[in-house]
Amino acid sequence: MAGPYIVVLGNEKGGTGKSTIAMHLIVSLLKGGATVASIDTDARQGTLTRYIANRTKTAEAHKIVMPVHTPLFCSNNTDTTKARGEDEVQLTKVIENFSSYDYVVIDTPGNNTFLSRMAHSIADTIITPLNDSFIDLDMLIKLESGAIENLRPSVYAEMVWEQKKEKAKRTGGSIDWIVLRNRLGSLFSKNREEMRKILESLAKRVGFRLLSGFCERVIFKELFIKGTTLLDLHETEVAMTLSHVAARQELHELVDALQLPIQKKQQYRERGAAVA
Numbered sequence: 001m002a003g004p005y006i007v008v009l010g011n012e013k014g015g016t017g018k019s020t021i022a023m024h025l026i027v028s029l030l031k032g033g034a035t036v037a038s039i040d041t042d043a044r045q046g047t048l049t050r051y052i053a054n055r056t057k058t059a060e061a062h063k064i065v066m067p068v069h070t071p072l073f074c075s076n077n078t079d080t081t082k083a084r085g086e087d088e089v090q091l092t093k094v095i096e097n098f099s100s101y102d103y104v105v106i107d108t109p110g111n112n113t114f115l116s117r118m119a120h121s122i123a124d125t126i127i128t129p130l131n132d133s134f135i136d137l138d139m140l141i142k143l144e145s146g147a148i149e150n151l152r153p154s155v156y157a158e159m160v161w162e163q164k165k166e167k168a169k170r171t172g173g174s175i176d177w178i179v180l181r182n183r184l185g186s187l188f189s190k191n192r193e194e195m196r197k198i199l200e201s202l203a204k205r206v207g208f209r210l211l212s213g214f215c216e217r218v219i220f221k222e223l224f225i226k227g228t229t230l231l232d233l234h235e236t237e238v239a240m241t242l243s244h245v246a247a248r249q250e251l252h253e254l255v256d257a258l259q260l261p262i263q264k265k266q267q268y269r270e271r272g273a274a275v276a
């Protein structure tokens with residue numbers, strides 16, 4: 001593989017699980033034996049950066065895998081053209097520094113910044129987590145009078161298309177865009193089924209692959225404080241509950257479905273120990 005494989009977590013809707021999923025993906029890839037660097041282009045909010053700082057503290061007492069991490073702040077130059085130039089230089093330099101890594105995982109903010117757009121344009125895979133609500137769906141696709149035939153892309157979907165074109169023009173490469181349903185209710189509900197139908201019918205037209213992520217689970221809030229993930233429970237001596245086992249299974253299924261190049265070959269070494 002020439003250069004690192006770049007995975008970007010993006011959605012202009014805030015709080016959909018980008019940083020949480022970024023951390024889980026990073027640990028999953030590291031545990032699969034890949035070398036992984038991470039970039040937080042949302043350093044102002046800094047959730048992924050704080051997640052990793054919390055993890056660094058936990059790593060003093062427990063043997064857990066760590067990525068190499070860089071937070072990036074958007075340029076605060078008041079001249080927009082200069083600010084863009086500075087952002088371009090800083091992102092390009094960091095990616096160059098990580099050229100020997102297998103993967104670079106980039107977290108982006110829940111709003112539109114130049115750094116975030118640039119990150120999207122260099123992605124090999126974009127993962128867009130989406131909560132199961134029509135408000136979140138509206139941030140992706142505008143459904144005029146609720147009819148699928150009348151859909152029009154939201155600014156975020158247009159931005160992804162733009163970056164796909166940009167990448168094709170620049171490198172001839174493509175971007176695998178994945179929309180990931182997150183925080184699913186564990187029980188069957190009418191709303192959940194309705195969302196599934198709409199998203200499935202939109203996937204082809206809008207150009208994304210639809211995957212299921214995680215059910216709504218309290219554990220994600222607890223893990224952040226320690227900087228750990230569902231894959232670190234054994235190392236950090238947390239007793240596994242049935243809910244943990246189910247959540248890990250969701251993660252394994254998600255990582256498999258991403259079809260990332262290296263992890264695909266290694267077929268997820270850790271799986272055998274998932275319920276150990």
Ligand SMILES: Nc1ncnc2c1ncn2[C@@H]1O[C@H](COP(=O)(O)OP(=O)(O)OP(=O)(O)O)[C@@H](O)[C@H]1O
Binds near residue numbers: 047183184216217
């Ligand atoms: N499957 C889930 N179940 C329960 N809580 C979740 C789940 N996924 C994420 N969360 C929680 O949702 C909140 C938002 O998650 P996160 O910070 O990862 O989202 P984000 O998209 O990165 O937000 P932002 O746009 O603000 O950067 C956090 O409190 C996180 O713990």
Ligand SMILES: [Mg+2]
Binds near residue numbers: 018020109
């Ligand atoms: Mg975030």
